[in-house]
Amino acid sequence: MRTKGDYHAALEHLSVLPPDNLSKNMLEKLKRVFVAFKSFQQDFQEHDPSILNTGKLDVNATIDRFEAVLYDMGDVAEEYDDANTRIYLTIMAERLLQMAKLFQDEPEQQSFQRGIVWTAELSSKTEMLYVIGLGLSDEKDITVRGLEAVKSCERVYLEAYTSILMVDSTKLSEYYGKQVIVADREMVESESDAILADADKINVAFLVVGDPYGATTHTDLVIRARELDIPVQVIHNASIMNAIGACGLQLYNFGQTISIVFFTDTWRPDSFYDRIKENRALGLHTLCLLDIKVKEQSIENLARGRKIYEPPRYMTVNQAIEQLLEIEDNRGEKAYTGETLAIGCARVGQPHQTLISGTLQQLVDADFGGPLHSLVIVGNKMHELEAEFVKEYAIDKTSFDEIVKRDYSL
Amino acid sequence: MRTKGDYHAALEHLSVLPPDNLSKNMLEKLKRVFVAFKSFQQDFQEHDPSILNTGKLDVNATIDRFEAVLYDMGDVAEEYDDANTRIYLTIMAERLLQMAKLFQDEPEQQSFQRGIVWTAELSSKTEMLYVIGLGLSDEKDITVRGLEAVKSCERVYLEAYTSILMVDSTKLSEYYGKQVIVADREMVESESDAILADADKINVAFLVVGDPYGATTHTDLVIRARELDIPVQVIHNASIMNAIGACGLQLYNFGQTISIVFFTDTWRPDSFYDRIKENRALGLHTLCLLDIKVKEQSIENLARGRKIYEPPRYMTVNQAIEQLLEIEDNRGEKAYTGETLAIGCARVGQPHQTLISGTLQQLVDADFGGPLHSLVIVGNKMHELEAEFVKEYAIDKTSFDEIVKRDYSL
Numbered sequence: 001m002r003t004k005g006d007y008h009a010a011l012e013h014l015s016v017l018p019p020d021n022l023s024k025n026m027l028e029k030l031k032r033v034f035v036a037f038k039s040f041q042q043d044f045q046e047h048d049p050s051i052l053n054t055g056k057l058d059v060n061a062t063i064d065r066f067e068a069v070l071y072d073m074g075d076v077a078e079e080y081d082d083a084n085t086r087i088y089l090t091i092m093a094e095r096l097l098q099m100a101k102l103f104q105d106e107p108e109q110q111s112f113q114r115g116i117v118w119t120a121e122l123s124s125k126t127e128m129l130y131v132i133g134l135g136l137s138d139e140k141d142i143t144v145r146g147l148e149a150v151k152s153c154e155r156v157y158l159e160a161y162t163s164i165l166m167v168d169s170t171k172l173s174e175y176y177g178k179q180v181i182v183a184d185r186e187m188v189e190s191e192s193d194a195i196l197a198d199a200d201k202i203n204v205a206f207l208v209v210g211d212p213y214g215a216t217t218h219t220d221l222v223i224r225a226r227e228l229d230i231p232v233q234v235i236h237n238a239s240i241m242n243a244i245g246a247c248g249l250q251l252y253n254f255g256q257t258i259s260i261v262f263f264t265d266t267w268r269p270d271s272f273y274d275r276i277k278e279n280r281a282l283g284l285h286t287l288c289l290l291d292i293k294v295k296e297q298s299i300e301n302l303a304r305g306r307k308i309y310e311p312p313r314y315m316t317v318n319q320a321i322e323q324l325l326e327i328e329d330n331r332g333e334k335a336y337t338g339e340t341l342a343i344g345c346a347r348v349g350q351p352h353q354t355l356i357s358g359t360l361q362q363l364v365d366a367d368f369g370g371p372l373h374s375l376v377i378v379g380n381k382m383h384e385l386e387a388e389f390v391k392e393y394a395i396d397k398t399s400f401d402e403i404v405k406r407d408y409s410l
Numbered sequence: 411m412r413t414k415g416d417y418h419a420a421l422e423h424l425s426v427l428p429p430d431n432l433s434k435n436m437l438e439k440l441k442r443v444f445v446a447f448k449s450f451q452q453d454f455q456e457h458d459p460s461i462l463n464t465g466k467l468d469v470n471a472t473i474d475r476f477e478a479v480l481y482d483m484g485d486v487a488e489e490y491d492d493a494n495t496r497i498y499l500t501i502m503a504e505r506l507l508q509m510a511k512l513f514q515d516e517p518e519q520q521s522f523q524r525g526i527v528w529t530a531e532l533s534s535k536t537e538m539l540y541v542i543g544l545g546l547s548d549e550k551d552i553t554v555r556g557l558e559a560v561k562s563c564e565r566v567y568l569e570a571y572t573s574i575l576m577v578d579s580t581k582l583s584e585y586y587g588k589q590v591i592v593a594d595r596e597m598v599e600s601e602s603d604a605i606l607a608d609a610d611k612i613n614v615a616f617l618v619v620g621d622p623y624g625a626t627t628h629t630d631l632v633i634r635a636r637e638l639d640i641p642v643q644v645i646h647n648a649s650i651m652n653a654i655g656a657c658g659l660q661l662y663n664f665g666q667t668i669s670i671v672f673f674t675d676t677w678r679p680d681s682f683y684d685r686i687k688e689n690r691a692l693g694l695h696t697l698c699l700l701d702i703k704v705k706e707q708s709i710e711n712l713a714r715g716r717k718i719y720e721p722p723r724y725m726t727v728n729q730a731i732e733q734l735l736e737i738e739d740n741r742g743e744k745a746y747t748g749e750t751l752a753i754g755c756a757r758v759g760q761p762h763q764t765l766i767s768g769t770l771q772q773l774v775d776a777d778f779g780g781p782l783h784s785l786v787i788v789g790n791k792m793h794e795l796e797a798e799f800v801k802e803y804a805i806d807k808t809s810f811d812e813i814v815k816r817d818y819s820l
Contacts, residue, residue, distance in 0.1 A: 135553060136646060143647070144557060145550040211648060213655025219799055226802065236546060236653040236759045237553070238621060238646035241661050245623025246644055251651050252667035256694055259662070278692050284666055349646045389629055392636065 129199045129225050131218060133211040133237025136349035138167045139175040146235040150176050153205040157195055159218065161185040161294060163209040164312065164372065172207075180207070184295060192224050199230045210239035240374055243349045244287050247357075248389030253381045254287055255279030260320050260375075261291045262313070270327040276377060277335035283381035288324075290315035290373050314371035317344035321364045321375070336360065341378040341403055343390065344368055358395035359403065366395055384410050539609045539635050541628060543621040543647025546759035548577045549585040556645040560586050563615040567605055569628065571595040571704060573619040574722065574782065582617075590617070594705060602634045609640045620649035650784055653759045654697050657767075658799030663791050664697055665689030670730050670785075671701045672723070680737040686787060687745035693791035698734075700725035700783050724781035727754035731774045731785070746770065751788040751813055753800065754778055768805035769813060776805055794820050 130149045135141030142150070150156055156178045158169050165172075173180045183195065183206075195206065212218055212234050225232045245251050256279060258272035272288075279286045293313040301308045325338060338361035346354040346368040356366050357378075378390070387410050394400035404410045540559045545551030552560070560566055566588045568579050575582075583590045593605065593616075605616065622628055622644050635642045655661045666689060668682035682698075689696045703723040711718045735748060748771035756764040756778040766776050770787075788800070797820050804810035814820045 133648065140555040140558070141553050141646075143545060143551050143553050147554060148550065211652050211655060214652065214661065219658060219795065223799060223802075233761060234656055234759070236551075236648035236656070238543065238648060239652045241655075242621050242624065242649045242652040243646040245621060245651075246646070248629060251624065252669070252699075254667075255665055256692070257662035282666070282688050349644070351643060385629065389633060392633075 127199065127201055127203055128231035128233055129196060129221075130203060130205045130233050130235060131212040131222065132205055132207050132235045133214075133239070134165055134207055134209050135237040136210065136240070136243055137347075138165065139172050141237065141349075143235060143237060146237070147176070149203070149233070149235060150178060150205050150207070153178065153203040155181065155195075155202075156205045156207065157181050157183040158207045159183055159188065159209070161188075163214070164292060164294060164314075165209045188218075188221060192221055193228075195221070196225055196228055196230055199225065200228075211237050211241070214239040214241060238349060240289065240348060240372075241287070244345065244374065244376065246348055246353065247343045247345055247355055247376055248392075249285050249343070249376065249378065249382065249386050253283075253285055253379065253383075253386075255282060255284035255379070257287045257289060259289045259291070260315065260323060262293065262315060262319075263323055263326075268323075268326075270331070273327050273331055273333075273335055277333060280335060280377070280379055282379070284379040285381075286377040286379070288320060288375040288377065290317070290320050290375065292372070315373065317346070317366070317368050317373045317375050318364055320373070321360050325360060325364070336377055339403075341382075341407060343376040343378065345374045345376065346370070347372065348374065355393045356395050357390045357393055357400065359399075362395050362399070380408065382408050382410070537609065537611055537613055538641035538643055539606060539631075540613060540615045540643050540645060541622040541632065542615055542617050542645045543624075543649070544575055544617055544619050545647040546620065546650070546653055547757075548575065549582050551647065551759075553645060553647060556647070557586070559613070559643075559645060560588060560615050560617070563588065563613040565591065565605075565612075566615045566617065567591050567593040568617045569593055569598065569619070571598075573624070574702060574704060574724075575619045598628075598631060602631055603638075605631070606635055606638055606640055609635065610638075621647050621651070624649040624651060648759060650699065650758060650782075651697070654755065654784065654786065656758055656763065657753045657755055657765055657786055658802075659695050659753070659786065659788065659792065659796050663693075663695055663789065663793075665692060665694035665789070667697045667699060669699045669701070670725065670733060672703065672725060672729075673733055673736075678733075678736075680741070683737050683741055683743075683745055687743060690745060690787070690789055692789070694789040695791075696787040696789070698730060698785040698787065700727070700730050700785065702782070725783065727756070727778050727783045727785050728774055728776070730783070731770050735770060735774070746787055749813075751792075751817060753786040753788065755784045755786065756780070757782065758784065765803045766805050767800045767803055767810065769809075772805050772809070790818065792818050792820070 130146075130153065132142065132146040132149060134146075135143075156176065158165075158172065158180050160169075160182045161184050169180045169182050188195065196204065198204075206218070206221060208214070208218055213236075222232050222234075241257065242251060244254075256275050258275045260272065261269060276286050291313075292315070293310070295309045296313075297306075297308065298310055321342075321344075324336070328334070328336060328338075339359050341357065342360050342363055343355060343357045344363045344366060347370065352369070354368050356363060356368065358366070360377075382390075382404075387404050387408065391397060391400050391404070540556075540563065542552065542556040542559060544556075545553075566586065568575075568582065568590050570579075570592045571594050579590045579592050598605065606614065608614075616628070616631060618624070618628055623646075632642050632644075651667065652661060654664075666685050668685045670682065671679060686696050701723075702725070703720070706720045706723075707716070707718065708720055731752075731754075734746070738744070738746060738748075749769050751767065752770050752773055753765060753767045754773045754776060757780065762779070764778050766773060766778065767788075768776070792800075792814075797814050797818065801807060801810050801814070
């Protein structure tokens with residue numbers, strides 16, 4: 001997640017460092033490392049790597065220089081604990097590793113191999129905040145990289161208010177061998193500094209269902225970490241935003257994504273109607289994310305200040321369609337109708353995933369089973385191959401053929 | 411990935427089974443299972459699960475029925491090897507497991523617990539084709555679930571023509587303890603039946619960089635597997651389509667995704683220009699995926715039928731911007747200009763990820779390092795929090811502030 005212009009930014013960063021942070025000797029050494037690295041990169045950009053072995057680049061001289069820089073970096077990293085500089089060193093080490101792969105076939109270059117081992121150690125040495133995506137379903141959907149990171153952490157938080165994992169936190173604690181602290185919205189917003197405490201000295205993990213950047217809320221934590229000069233590494237995972245490809249429609253034909261919230265007696269928001277209309281005007285598919293209510297209080301409990309929470313509620317495809325049709329009835333702009341083709345999706349990415357396609361009217365009573373649900377309103381750009389895939393799980397194949405002929409000329 | 415209407419489809423499936431596939435007795439048993447399961451589901455839909463313990467649903471009677479059905483299912487599964495029916499049984503077993511969680515706190519219901527163990531075994535018993543996403547970078551980006559699946563497979567293929575993993579297949583083979591067969595486009599298209607051979611008797615893995623549904627091409631294999639009655643399970647992972655959230659822009663504000671291919675002297679396609687224009691007219695961000703050329707032959711080698719391949723080529727952010735500006739010069743419809751805000755992204759999701767924001771003109775010469783690159787053209791819906799995040803890695807923060815003021819009134 002460290003995203004600046006790398007060593008350029010690092011050089012700039014060095015020039016503003018308070019001088020008493022670092023001995024003059026070390027500062028000079030550090031600058032030498034950055035400058036040397038820049039020169040390496042130029043060499044590698046000027047020379048096509050594939051001609052390395054044809055003698056146009058002096059391999060042995062390059063390796064000698066590599067080695068000298070690596071050991072300089074080692075000296076600096078050992079004595080220096082500024083998080084920014086450490087992460088720049090790590091970036092450089094990783095780039096050197098990439099370049100180094102070009103030399104791996106030369107068996108005599110053992111001293112260089114030692115350098116590689118050293119850079120690998122440096123890479124794993126920096127303490128930081130890990131923001132780790134857990135994927136779609138349960139404790140085994142974490143990536144191997146993510147699992148290793150969790151195991152290296154002294155504190156592990158689970159974000160538990162924008163989405164829901166299909167296992168509870170005690171199961172996660174057991175699987176990771178680490179106590180998992182459930183962080184609700186309040187905690188993340190008001191105690192972010194407690195979450196980040198010491199993350200420049202120990203590893204801290206913040207676990208997020210799906211992908212870390214699926215929801216807006218976590219960028220706050222990342223921005224706060226930056227302000228505190230704590231390095232952040234994000235470990236990505238599947239989220240509904242890409243896993244929805246499982247329905248057989250191509251991801252690049254989706255327009256903007258919308259969220260549908262539970263109607264109440266007095267609050268029936270429909271601003272997403274315009275988004276669907278915009279997407280459909282361009283022929284694009286619309287992914288509708290459906291509301292989740294977690295840790296909600298009843299009005300009575302809220303009024304009495306009792307922290308008693310209602311059981312979680314998940315909007316079903318059926319409820320979403322009912323609301324959509326009600327809005328269309330009110331607006332009447334034909335952004336879609338009961339005859340529009342859609343795909344109801346339940347438990348996407350889980351082994352017992354269910355997909356059913358049909359018109360909104362056909363799907364309003366279909367049985368999708370347990371949570372989580374989402375809905376795709378199909379756009380007019382549907383391709384023949386997409387249609388073939390979607391027909392496979394049509395609620396009624398004969399009627400599907402008719403709709404495809406009517407609306408898609410396929 | 412089995413996506414039909416579950417037991418409804420299963421019942422239908424049973425009625426068309428050739429009678430000699432199954433003894434009459436077993437067929438009756440199987441139908442009884444499906445009907446009983448349907449009735450369970452109705453019970454659970456009619457009764458809010460949270461009132462189970464208040465006596466409104468007869469818990470003990472339900473558990474007795476559960477148990478009977480589970481053992482019937484066991485009989486059938488043991489004697490029956492039709493892949494479709496096996497997968498329906500698995501789906502039911504998993505749903506029963508979900509419902510069963512409601513009872514887990516009742517210690518006396520041990521016979522029911524045995525049923526749970528049995529369903530868990532059934533769930534893991536079906537042989538199939540696994541289509542497994544490898545994520546963004548290297549061998550450790552696979553999910554734990556995916557890794558377990560790979561280890562259970564007798565043959566493991568790696569799709570190697572739509573994207574590139576940053577490690578080679580020998581490293582994967584080593585890490586998985588399985589020989590990884592690199593499958594190029596030709597192989598997947600012309601030998602799909604060889605890939606799928608016996609996948610109803612043994613597990614076969616098809617590995618895909620990113621998410622399995624990131625690219626169109628793999629749906630063919632899934633459709634072919636279905637035709638051969640081979641169960642398919644997809645294991646999702648991060649892809650650039652959701653990991654691009656790392657740039658700090660919200661995924662739900664992205665429009666359709668475009669691909670930019672390498673211009674040649676004679677082929678300079680620009681059809682995506684209209685897509686960018688459509689997105690920007692709605693204020694939406696555009697993710698531009700940049701061309702990868704793998705296993706390309708030179709015209710000379712192609713003409714002489716020599717299977718000698720050029721080194722892989724990856725389009726840089728710089729090349730993409732040059733092409734974009736050339737197209738804008740030709741078309742002149744101001745879908746974007748050199749002054750449009752954009753984000754160049756390199757190695758998204760890898761530890762040495764680089765992001766730089768600025769105008770297209772500012773980014774055309776910026777240094778992004780090695781592959782893979784992608785580009786985001788920022789839409790006018792950028793929110794203040796997004797802008798704060800994006801400013802962090804601006805090529806020039808002062809000019810960034812000016813642009814944001816000029817184009818976004820922020």
